[in-house]
Amino acid sequence: xxxxxxxxxxxxxxxxxxxxxxxxxxxTGIQDIVxxxxxxxxxxxxxxxxxxxxxxAALERYLDRYVAPVFTPLDGGGDGxxxxxxxxxxxxxxxxxxxxxRWGCLVTALQATAQxxxxxxxxxxxxxxxRLRGALHAAVRRAAQLGQLRADADIEAxxxxxxxxxxxxxxxxxxxxxxxxxxxxxxxxxxxxxxxDAVVDTWPQGK
Amino acid sequence: xxxxxxxxxxxxxxxxxxxxxxxxxxxTGIQDIVxxxxxxxxxxxxxxxxxxxxxxAALERYLDRYVAPVFTPLDGGGDGxxxxxxxxxxxxxxxxxxxxxRWGCLVTALQATAQxxxxxxxxxxxxxxxRLRGALHAAVRRAAQLGQLRADADIEAxxxxxxxxxxxxxxxxxxxxxxxxxxxxxxxxxxxxxxxDAVVDTWPQGK
DNA sequence: CATAGGTTGGACCGCACGTTCCAGGAGGTG
DNA sequence: CACCTCCTGGAACGTGCGGTCCAACCTATG
Numbered sequence: 001x002x003x004x005x006x007x008x009x010x011x012x013x014x015x016x017x018x019x020x021x022x023x024x025x026x027x028t029g030i031q032d033i034v035x036x037x038x039x040x041x042x043x044x045x046x047x048x049x050x051x052x053x054x055x056x057a058a059l060e061r062y063l064d065r066y067v068a069p070v071f072t073p074l075d076g077g078g079d080g081x082x083x084x085x086x087x088x089x090x091x092x093x094x095x096x097x098x099x100x101x102r103w104g105c106l107v108t109a110l111q112a113t114a115q116x117x118x119x120x121x122x123x124x125x126x127x128x129x130x131r132l133r134g135a136l137h138a139a140v141r142r143a144a145q146l147g148q149l150r151a152d153a154d155i156e157a158x159x160x161x162x163x164x165x166x167x168x169x170x171x172x173x174x175x176x177x178x179x180x181x182x183x184x185x186x187x188x189x190x191x192x193x194x195x196x197d198a199v200v201d202t203w204p205q206g207k
Numbered sequence: 208x209x210x211x212x213x214x215x216x217x218x219x220x221x222x223x224x225x226x227x228x229x230x231x232x233x234x235t236g237i238q239d240i241v242x243x244x245x246x247x248x249x250x251x252x253x254x255x256x257x258x259x260x261x262x263x264a265a266l267e268r269y270l271d272r273y274v275a276p277v278f279t280p281l282d283g284g285g286d287g288x289x290x291x292x293x294x295x296x297x298x299x300x301x302x303x304x305x306x307x308x309r310w311g312c313l314v315t316a317l318q319a320t321a322q323x324x325x326x327x328x329x330x331x332x333x334x335x336x337x338r339l340r341g342a343l344h345a346a347v348r349r350a351a352q353l354g355q356l357r358a359d360a361d362i363e364a365x366x367x368x369x370x371x372x373x374x375x376x377x378x379x380x381x382x383x384x385x386x387x388x389x390x391x392x393x394x395x396x397x398x399x400x401x402x403x404d405a406v407v408d409t410w411p412q413g414k
Numbered sequence: 415c416a417t418a419g420g421t422t423g424g425a426c427c428g429c430a431c432g433t434t435c436c437a438g439g440a441g442g443t444g
Numbered sequence: 445c446a447c448c449t450c451c452t453g454g455a456a457c458g459t460g461c462g463g464t465c466c467a468a469c470c471t472a473t474g
Binding site for chain 1: 460461462463464465466470471472
Binding site for chain 3: 213
């Protein structure tokens with residue numbers, strides 16, 4: 001039919017997300033994309049313009065499809081520490097189980113390398129960092145309101161610490177760390193924050 | 208002179224270390240190496256064999272020259288928590304000041320990406336991880352002996368947590384985080400471990 | 415049923431990659 | 445001083461890259 005694509009661009013992007021996530025951006029050539037999508041170079045370039053633009057689209061798709069769901073426990077600050085524990089729980093599950101186990105996190109991988117230097121990529125990474133930071137900040141503030149935090153709590157420092165732990169989980173999971181070890185470590189991190197007399201459960205997922 | 212190189216291979220490797228560290232492995236071509244070392248392709252290949260071998264040599268050099276010095280506070284377990292704080296202090300200084308500020312960590316970058324999948328690279332990364340883990344483990348054990356830790360301390364979890372924070376510092380420093388924020392966050396992480404009545408100084412570097 | 419617009423597959427482009435090769439050169443050795 | 449050995453610079457190789465182009469094709473429309 002004239003003017004109608006013979007394929008679904010959305011599906012192609014989904015395929016590319018998995019490819020980039022698994023084997024990285026620099027290691028992926030156009031031919032790999034052709035193979036995994038089953039499309040021809042022409043169709044790819046006619047639809048997405050360039051490898052770079054396709055990569056950006058895939059990165060955005062990755063955020064929507066694979067990162068955003070992990071954030072839901074933190075929405076609106078949740079109920080403080082338990083929500084943060086649930087966030088880590090979801091993150092660790094996503095990183096250690098299923099078809100994408102041990103693939104790490106595309107965002108952390110880009111932030112840790114020079115590939116994030118591209119201005120457009122850097123903008124997406126910065127926005128994503130603010131999203132993570134903002135979500136954790138809201139949750140920590142809520143925890144403070146609920147009296148779950150130590151008396152000497154430095155909220156900004158706690159948030160930055162939690163961001164670090166998030167990156168740590170992403171790196172260590174790709175490196176082969178076991179989910180149990182990651183959960184225990186995340187639990188240890190949360191212990192830093194909890195008020196001694198608080199009876200909130202910071203690890204509802206069990207051990 | 209016959210049989211004698213006209214240049215110092217060690218200096219060449221040093222140059223390559225900086226190149227790989229700054230702009231990454233996949234983004235670096237032979238021409239870049241030729242430019243930065245001032246050598247010809249022939250000399251490079253005659254001396255190092257291949258780009259891959261040169262990269263491995265540069266990675267080892269990086270560990271000896273830039274990573275090992277950061278570890279010294281942890282030698283033999285040091286004096287527990289203050290030694291761990293000193294370790295983080297050195298790490299943050301190395302990541303945020305001087306000519307290599309904001310370059311992150313080559314090891315963390317490789318571990319976070321698919322480039323660490325090469326068997327030889329993976330072996331080096333695994334050994335380095337064990338070195339980090341072992342050094343932190345010794346320091347945490349020592350802290351336990353000195354009564355610096357909380358009563359409910361899970362040593363293994365604490366060590367994994369500290370490894371995560373290390374990766375977090377490496378990622379966040381490349382991403383532009385300020386040294387102050389990183390120090391506060393590391394301090395918050397150490398608070399997780401300290402016994403409530405311990406009077407050890409976990410941040411000797413000041414704020 | 416002919417037309418027309420847009421898609422498609424595959425050939426093709428220039429370029430840069432990692433690597434190899436060889437003629438030339440430099441300096442200890444006899 | 446001639447020789448010999450090894451290193452050196454630069455040209456060249458094959459390959460694969462990202463990207464372009466065009467003829468063939470397909471189908472809604474007139």
